[in-house]
Amino acid sequence: MLPALNAKIWQNFKAKPHQYQKLMRVETTNRSIEQYVVMAGVGLPTLVQEGADTPTDNFVQGPYQNFKPAKYGLGIAASQELIEDDKFGVISRRSVALSNSIQQSREIQAASIYNNAFDATGSYYGPDGVALCSSSHPLIKAGGTQNNLLSVPADLDVASLELALTDWESTKTHEGFLQMLPTPRLLVASANRWNAAEILKSQMRSDTANNTTNAFKYTETGGVIEPIVWPYLTDIDCWFLVAPPEETEMIWLDRKAPYTKSDYTEKTETGYVYMRYRATYGFYGWRGLYGTPGA
Secondary structure, three states, X not given: OHHXXXXXXXXXXXXXXXXXXXXXXXXXOOOXXXXXXXXXXXXXXXXXXOOOOOOOOOOEEEEEEEEOOEEEEEEEEEEHHHHXXXXXXXXXXXXXXXXXXXXXXXXXXXXXXXXXXXXXXXXOOOOOOOOOOOOXXXXXXXXXXXXXXXXXXXXXXXXXXXXXXXXXXXXXXXXXXXXXXXXXXXXXXXXXXXXXXXXXXXXXXXXXXXXXXXHHHOOOOOOOOOEEEOOOOOOOOOEEXXXXXXXXXXXXXXXXXXXXXXXXXOOOOEEEEEEEEEEEEEEOOOOOEEEEXXX
């Protein structure tokens, strides 16, 4: 029976969508601790006169964040009597419940990065000393600060999205350059699903009765802003612009991806199946993310 339970667990686990993989970099590690560092590259070139030396520039190291994987796991049991009484349906449901538990755990953990993005207590500050979404991220080479937060908190509508996208395009990197990231995705909670769909997918502008083209359907690169609905966002008013995972500095690190083990205790005539994983998650920088907690 134990191999059958194992197969049922994986069948269900693989069938579930893992949305966090769309919203943060997912990597693996073979170390007990990983360190990620923010680095600022070289600045702009300067005019070089004939016969003169070409100047050089150096990288600048910024703040760093250590990530230490932790172990998570849960198990289910099936007694000999349960099997003898042909209660495979009950056992099968337990297997599905176990895989659902692990899948939900990983989504909740990943979503906690976003759910605490506007933290004002200091409990979830990043290595640069401010919240993930802040108006005062220090630029380690260019000097000054950069915001990735709407200046006035606003619920999602056409006007606030226009402001956010304008900010997105004018966001500076640590070198003082424009970040030049691809068309972002719009991340919203479940309650904002219909609002996001109307704003982004209407043929005409959704906030006026005038025959006005919906500008969100057209970008310079031809890409359309993709809405992503994540039920694990706990604040229904918050929303974000998110770059592709590889362009962000939010990270999920698997030391050991989810795996199953089983054993049998003769003394109690009970079989057990366990599902575990070792992982860590968080952020070491704010690149590729812009947000607002809503009004």
